[in-house]
Amino acid sequence: MTLDLNESQRDANPEAGDEGVSEILRDTSLFLAPDPLIMNNHGMEERTALEHESLAAETDPARLEIVRERLLAGANESFDMLESMGAAPGAKWGDCVSAIFTASGDLSLASTGGVVIFCNLVQYPIKFINKYWTNEPTVGVREGDAFLVNDARYGQAHNTDQSMMMPVFWEGKLVAWVGATVHEGENGAIEPGGMPSMAEQVWDEGLKMSPFRVAENYTLRRDIVTFLQNSVREPKLQYADMKVKMFTCRRLEQRMHEAISEFGLEAVVACLRSNLEDTDVEVRKRLKEWPDGTVRHSWWTDGTLRENAMIKINLALTKKGDRLIFDYRGSSPEFTNRSNNSLDITLKGMLAQLFLTYIWPDLPRNQGVLAPIEFIFDERSILKPDFGTPNAQSMMSVFTSWSVAQVAVMKYLYSVPDKYTRVIAPWFNMINTFLFGGVTQHGEMVGNVCADINGMGGGALSDRDGQHSCAPIFATMADLGEQEFMEEEMPFVQLVSKKLMKDNQGFGRQRGGMGYQMILALRDSPVWGFMLTAIGSKFPNVPGLFGGYGCPTYPLCRISNVDVFETMQSDPSQFRYSIEELMNEQPFPEGEYSTHPMFMPYSLAERGELYMIAQGTGGGFGDPLERDPEEVMRDFQEDLVSEDVAWRIYRIVFDPETRIVDEAATRLARDEVRKERLDESMSFDEYCADFVTDAPPASLPYYGSWEDPAMVYAGSPDRYYPAGQVNPPVIMPNPLEVKIAKLERQLAEARQG
Amino acid sequence: MHVFITDALVIDLEKETWQCRGCETELGSARENYKSFLRVRPRNPQDIHAPIIDKDRYEFTFAPDPEWTRIVEYYCPHCARQMEVEYLPPGHPPAYDIELDIDALKAQWADRDALTEPAIGPAFVPPQHHHRKGGE
Numbered sequence: 001m002t003l004d005l006n007e008s009q010r011d012a013n014p015e016a017g018d019e020g021v022s023e024i025l026r027d028t029s030l031f032l033a034p035d036p037l038i039m040n041n042h043g044m045e046e047r048t049a050l051e052h053e054s055l056a057a058e059t060d061p062a063r064l065e066i067v068r069e070r071l072l073a074g075a076n077e078s079f080d081m082l083e084s085m086g087a088a089p090g091a092k093w094g095d096c097v098s099a100i101f102t103a104s105g106d107l108s109l110a111s112t113g114g115v116v117i118f119c120n121l122v123q124y125p126i127k128f129i130n131k132y133w134t135n136e137p138t139v140g141v142r143e144g145d146a147f148l149v150n151d152a153r154y155g156q157a158h159n160t161d162q163s164m165m166m167p168v169f170w171e172g173k174l175v176a177w178v179g180a181t182v183h184e185g186e187n188g189a190i191e192p193g194g195m196p197s198m199a200e201q202v203w204d205e206g207l208k209m210s211p212f213r214v215a216e217n218y219t220l221r222r223d224i225v226t227f228l229q230n231s232v233r234e235p236k237l238q239y240a241d242m243k244v245k246m247f248t249c250r251r252l253e254q255r256m257h258e259a260i261s262e263f264g265l266e267a268v269v270a271c272l273r274s275n276l277e278d279t280d281v282e283v284r285k286r287l288k289e290w291p292d293g294t295v296r297h298s299w300w301t302d303g304t305l306r307e308n309a310m311i312k313i314n315l316a317l318t319k320k321g322d323r324l325i326f327d328y329r330g331s332s333p334e335f336t337n338r339s340n341n342s343l344d345i346t347l348k349g350m351l352a353q354l355f356l357t358y359i360w361p362d363l364p365r366n367q368g369v370l371a372p373i374e375f376i377f378d379e380r381s382i383l384k385p386d387f388g389t390p391n392a393q394s395m396m397s398v399f400t401s402w403s404v405a406q407v408a409v410m411k412y413l414y415s416v417p418d419k420y421t422r423v424i425a426p427w428f429n430m431i432n433t434f435l436f437g438g439v440t441q442h443g444e445m446v447g448n449v450c451a452d453i454n455g456m457g458g459g460a461l462s463d464r465d466g467q468h469s470c471a472p473i474f475a476t477m478a479d480l481g482e483q484e485f486m487e488e489e490m491p492f493v494q495l496v497s498k499k500l501m502k503d504n505q506g507f508g509r510q511r512g513g514m515g516y517q518m519i520l521a522l523r524d525s526p527v528w529g530f531m532l533t534a535i536g537s538k539f540p541n542v543p544g545l546f547g548g549y550g551c552p553t554y555p556l557c558r559i560s561n562v563d564v565f566e567t568m569q570s571d572p573s574q575f576r577y578s579i580e581e582l583m584n585e586q587p588f589p590e591g592e593y594s595t596h597p598m599f600m601p602y603s604l605a606e607r608g609e610l611y612m613i614a615q616g617t618g619g620g621f622g623d624p625l626e627r628d629p630e631e632v633m634r635d636f637q638e639d640l641v642s643e644d645v646a647w648r649i650y651r652i653v654f655d656p657e658t659r660i661v662d663e664a665a666t667r668l669a670r671d672e673v674r675k676e677r678l679d680e681s682m683s684f685d686e687y688c689a690d691f692v693t694d695a696p697p698a699s700l701p702y703y704g705s706w707e708d709p710a711m712v713y714a715g716s717p718d719r720y721y722p723a724g725q726v727n728p729p730v731i732m733p734n735p736l737e738v739k740i741a742k743l744e745r746q747l748a749e750a751r752q753g
Numbered sequence: 754m755h756v757f758i759t760d761a762l763v764i765d766l767e768k769e770t771w772q773c774r775g776c777e778t779e780l781g782s783a784r785e786n787y788k789s790f791l792r793v794r795p796r797n798p799q800d801i802h803a804p805i806i807d808k809d810r811y812e813f814t815f816a817p818d819p820e821w822t823r824i825v826e827y828y829c830p831h832c833a834r835q836m837e838v839e840y841l842p843p844g845h846p847p848a849y850d851i852e853l854d855i856d857a858l859k860a861q862w863a864d865r866d867a868l869t870e871p872a873i874g875p876a877f878v879p880p881q882h883h884h885r886k887g888g889e
Contacts, residue, residue, distance in 0.1 A: 291758075291861065293853035300842060302821060310821060310842055320854075411851055415758050417865060419874035423760075462760055462873050503805055504815070538818040540802070540840060546760035547835040549824075552802035555813030583806040595806070595813040614815075622760050623835040644803065674833035681792035681828055684847075691795050691823075693844030700821065700842060707846045 032210070033387065034154045038127045042348045043371045044276050045104035045127075050175070051273040058270035067263050067271040068364070071100055071109055074255025079111035082180055082248045087240035089486070090183030093451045094478035098248050100256065100272065101126055101165075101177040108272040110365035113477040115157075116356055117349035118181035120367050122163045124155025124345065125211040126177050129165065139213060143169040146215035146246055150187060151208045153387060157346055157474075158394050159205050160187055160194030164214075164245035168256045170265055176272060178252035180245040185448035188232040189392065191602040192437025192447025196392050197305035197533045198601050200337040205392040207231055215246060233437065233447045279368030284322035286360065287372060289416050294318045295408040300704075301400045302539035304338040305393055305599040307735050309715070310539065310696070311340075311382065312704025313400045317408040326351070326405065327376040330709025332397075333726040334385040341385040342394035342401065344377050350402045350474065357476050358427075359409060360420045378712075378724040382703075396535055399429040402473060403542050410545060425459035425466065425512060425545035425619035427473045430534045430598075432456075432554055432615045434520065437602060438528030441491045450518075451481030452615060455498075457513035460506065460548060460621035465631070466513030468500055469615055491525035492605075494518055495564065496577050501614045503642050505635075507649045508548025508620020509627050514640060515551075515615030517579055521564050522605040530605055532556055532613065534598035541616060548620030555595045556613055557583050562591040563608030579612045624649050625670050629661040695720075703730065754862055757871035758851065761829070761836035762787055766859050776832035786849045788827055791836060793847075796824040798840075819843075 047055070058064060078098040083091055090096060097114030101107055105126035110119045129147055133139040149155065150162045163181040167174050189196040189206030199205045207228070214224050220242055228242075229235035260268050294316055301311045314330035334341050348370060355369050363369060377384035382397045403426045410423050433455075437447035455469035471478055483497045496519035506512025522528050535541065536554050543550040557579055567574050567588060576582045586593055598613065605611070632650045635641045637659055646652045651673050653665035682690070695717050696702035702713045705723065712723045714730050721727065754766045763772040764783045771780040771787045780790035797819050804814035817824075817840075825847060827837040839847055 291756075291853050292857035293851070295852070296848045296850050298848060299840075411759065414760065414871065415756050417868065417872045419872060422874035422877075462871070464877070501805075503803075507801070537813050538821045539842075540798075540817055540822070543840050544838055547837060549801055549838055550840060552805075552815045553813070553817045554815065555811075557806070557811075580805050583811065593810070595811040597813065625835065648803070649801070677794060677826070677828045677833040677835070678792060678830070681794035681826075684786075684789040684791065684793050687793040687795065687825070688846070691844065692846050696845075697820075697843055702842065 032132055034124070035128060035131065038124055038131065039155070039345060042345070042367070044106050044280065044368060045102070047273065048104060050103070050269055054266040054270035055273060057266045063263070063267065064271045064274055067259060067267050068109070068275065070259050071255065071268070071271065072112070074252055074259070075100060075109055075111040076113070077255070078180065078248045078251045079113050081251060082182065082244060083113070085244045085247070086182055087237050087244065088182050088184045089448050089451060089481070090185060091241065091244070092479070093454055093481045094475055095183040095454070096181060098180045098252060099178070100252060101179060102272050102276070103174050103176055105130055105177060106276055107367040108275045112365070115181070115475045116353045116365055117157050117346070117474055118161060118163065119179060120349040120352045121155045121157055121345060122165060122179045122181060123367060125149040125163065126165055126179070128154055129211050133211070141167050141174065142216070143167065144215070144217040145213055146249060147211050148214045148242070149209050149211040151210055152343055152346065152391055152394065154210050155345060157349060158195065159189070159207065159392055160185060162209070162241070162245070164242070164249055165211070166249035166253060168253050170257070170260055175260070175265060175269060176256060178249050178256065180248040182241055182245065184237065184241055186232050186234040186237060186446070191531060192233055193435040193449055193531065194447070195435065195449070195533055197339055197531070197599060199339040199390045199392045202388055202390050205339070205390060214242065218246070218250065220246060233445050236444070275364050275366050276368040276371070279363055279366055280371040282363060283360070283369055284372045287319065287322045287324055289418060290319050290412045291415055292320050295411045297404050297408045299400050299404045299543070300539050301340070301396055301535050302537065303535040303597060303599055304335055304340045304732065305396060305533055305535070306338060307732065308538055308597060309701040309703060311397070313397065313404050314705055314709055315401070315404045315408055316709070317405070319412060322372060323374065324372065325374045325376065328383050328401065329376055329378050329723055330705035330712065331378065332382040332703035333712055333714050333730050334380050334382050334389050335732060336389055336729045337731050339390040339393040340396035341382050341389050341391045342398035343391055344375065344384045346394050346398050347383055347401050348375060350398050351405055353474055354402060354405055354409065358406065358421060358424065359413065362420050380724055380726065380729065393533060395431055399473060400541070403427070403429045407543065407545065422461050424461050425506065425508065425548055425621045426542040426550070427459045428456040428512070428515060428542055428551055428616035428618050429473050430536050430541045430616055432515065432534050432598065432613055434518070434611065434613070435531045435533060436490065436492065436529070439526050440489060441524045442489070446490070450486070451479065452518055454478040454480050455516060455615040457506070457515045457616055457618040459545070459618035460508050460510035460512050462621055463510065465510050466506070466618040468513045469498070469516050470513050491528055492520050492522045494520045495575070499577065500640060501578070502580065502639055503645050504552060504614055504617050505641060505645070506544055506549055506551050506617045506620040507624045508544050509622030509624060510548070511620050511627070511635070512544070512551065512618030514617045517612065517614050519579065519582070519610055519612045521608050521610055523565060523607060528605050529602050530600070530611055531602040532598050532600040536616070537597040542619050544619035545621050547623040549624065550619050551617045554598050554614055554616060556598055556600055556611065558594050558596065558612070559588060559591045559610040560594070560606065562588045562610065564610055565608045579614065582610070582612065625651060625673060629654070629663065629666055633659045633661060754867045756858065756862060757868065758853070759836070760871070761834055764858070766862055769855055773829040773832060773834060773836070775829060775834040778829060778831040783853070783855050787851065788837070788847055790830070791827040792830050794826045794828065796826060798822040798824045
């Protein structure tokens with residue numbers, strides 16, 4: 001399918017210029033749902049009169065840069081406050097952000113640390129407030145107000161985040177907004193921790209805060225705070241972090257006022273606006289340097305978090321002149337009773353992170369970076385679901401979509417002479433971590449997530465290996481947290497923590513950064529449970545680049561019917577310090593050993609039983625046969641690769657005792673592999689004739705397009721529809737009912753003899 | 754003039770052909786899918802990502818499921834360098850992943866100096882390692 005470049009403009013505002021009709025509709029609306037005119041526009045608002053005047057008055061770029069640095073210092077200071085004072089585990093590891101917005105709501109300046117996607121999405125609720133609450137007699141927007149939002153459909157990454165927004169006034173006039181966002185975790189959903197994979201309806205997802213006022217005169221309203229506390233499992237956290245975000249916003253407001261006092265209102269307004277416009281201009285200039293053409297890349301997520309399913313994310317990325325168009329048509333249809341759908345705004349916000357971190361990290365962190373970029377989605381697809389479709393686990397589709405984009409962008413970027421970062425293989429992208437909930441050793445009820453979410457392995461570069469367990473794709477400056485600190489507050493122990501897993505490697509001439517193992521057990525709690533919300537146990541999560549391999553797959557491993565704390569008392573020699581040894585050697589005679597996909601609904605845990613997972617590795621770069629044998633030996637010495645991988649993948653002939661490489665024998669062995677490659681391969685036409693099929697295998701529960709992106713499958717070969725028109729929509733059966741039906745069939749067969 | 758399109762593939766702008774960066778073998782027209790000029794080998798994913806835990810005892814082993822995953826390797830027909838690796842559901846068509854506008858590419862590079870090596874981007878400068886207060 002060829003992209004019609006005019007087609008990508010279809011999100012354009014159809015009601016522009018019809019303000020009278022809009023006003024009548026607004027006044028008579030029964031319910032103020034998210035406004036499509038706001039939600040479908042990721043670009044910048046038009047200049048205001050004040051911005052026009054300010055830009056005309058302030059023309060000295062050096063002076064504007066001084067103002068910008070002053071405001072950035074304020075943003076960074078407030079981010080430090082947020083990270084230091086935040087009560088949520090996410091805040092402690094940098095899963096938060098603070099930012100300054102224009103009066104119209106555009107993100108102009110985000111803190112240097114933190115999660116860009118969060119504040120990129122806060123533009124939408126601010127614009128909602130501007131449009132609907134400013135002149136609403138029962139609400140209004142006044143100095144000292146603070147507003148809160150968590151419903152992703154009004155503009156959040158997912159419902160587990162809460163954003164506070166505060167208007168900044170000067171001499172009675174609204175001149176800017178400031179905001180602070182934290183991944184709070186608990187939000188009263190059907191499962192603890194704020195990311196419920198069991199959610200089958202949006203009402204299972206917990207709090208649904210549309211943008212609303214929670215503070216007046218810089219004071220939180222106690223009745224509203226009480227209502228919110230009453231709606232979640234962690235009332236202390238809810239209150240504490242509302243206060244923290246309030247003080248963060250106040251500090252930003254203070255720094256804004258100080259900057260205006262020193263430089264004047266026009267300088268500050270001009271600075272905020274020029275940030276956006278200059279970034280837009282610079283991005284267009286840089287895009288012109290890329291080659292024109294289309295790069296295509298697809299990937300598959302292998303589950304909904306309730307069952308395994310093959311779910312396609314399809315991308316054709318077209319670049320022409322200074323335009324870049326992400327065409328995600330042909331991706332899977334939406335799952336109407338699963339939480340793995342992502343809103344389109346979430347993906348756009350994540351892609352801002354891609355560009356501001358991995359492509360052009362020198363640009364100011366604002367939404368101007370996306371202004372020249374266009375998007376196309378199928379309606380009612382997994383990346384643009386209906387209003388009533390759950391999205392609490394949007395990361396299951398948005399992270400894959402991000403990685404698909406990362407690969408596609410790298411294929412443009414490699415040939416560009418002037419780069420601002422290096423080409424990199426895909427970063428690991430999945431939240432291989434534990435969520436938890438229950439009563440702590442201190443008698444408090446909690447529900448949240450472990451910091452290991454941030455331990456994703458980095459992708460390899462053309463001349464350098466990827467970094468181990470480095471950072472999450474959404475926040476390069478996040479922290480892994482201190483396990484001991486967590487154990488002081490929570491009733492479980494990580495018996496093996498931050499230990500890299502042997503052979504868990506994205507192989508390549510340069511290898512991906514590797515992921516570590518987590519082996520944990522519950523110790524002291526009257527009631528406690530864990531859950532897992534990741535995919536990639538059957539189909540890997542990321543590929544490599546330019547001849548390198550991707551990550552392997554990841555399971556949950558469990559050993560039940562054992563109290564490891566008792567065995568450590570009675571016979572400590574039984575314990576093993578890796579998943580591989582524990583599962584293969586089965587050292588506990590009474591233990592029950594099992595493996596599972598990386599998704600597990602909230603399940604109560606027993607004291608001392610073992611839950612074991614590994615973080616993922618980034619993709620490898622280049623042909624593994626070209627890896628320097630000394631680099632392989634370094635990995636072997638550090639127990640990162642086995643003798644088997646050193647030979648089978650890298651084809652190194654060496655003495656395992658001394659690690660001395662036989663270079664001549666290695667050269668010969670590698671030449672043998674090259675010969676084998678040519679002998680056992682075929683032409684492209686032969687491959688397509690013999691191995692490509694017209695439709696997915698009937699045994700595979702397949703969702704999305706196959707060859708033609710205009711047509712999508714919805715779970716089986718006979719459910720084949722034009723994209724965006726899947727009818728009846730995808731409704732998944734309850735996995736427990738599926739299991740019961742299967743067992744009943746087996747029982748009936750057994751009874752019949 | 755040569756343009757380094759990927760780590761393994763070069764386009765010769767004058768000839769409008771794909772070339773192997775390793776052995777400089779001319780592969781075919783740059784206006785076509787480079788994969789159609791390469792050798793192709795489907796692989797069982799477990800030959801690459803071997804089980805880390807015992808596959809006879811466990812369903813999930815850190816190795817991809819061959820019923821769900823096929824790895825497709827692409828080699829230079831002359832020097833056998835592995836140029837690209839695709840992970841696909843079995844039977845899925847390979848992607849026409851890089852389709853460039855060759856005329857636009859030629860116009861773009863008409864104003865640029867030829868490169869002898871790919872531009873890998875800004876140098877990584879590690880921060881100075883020190884233990885003294887103030888970073889001296």
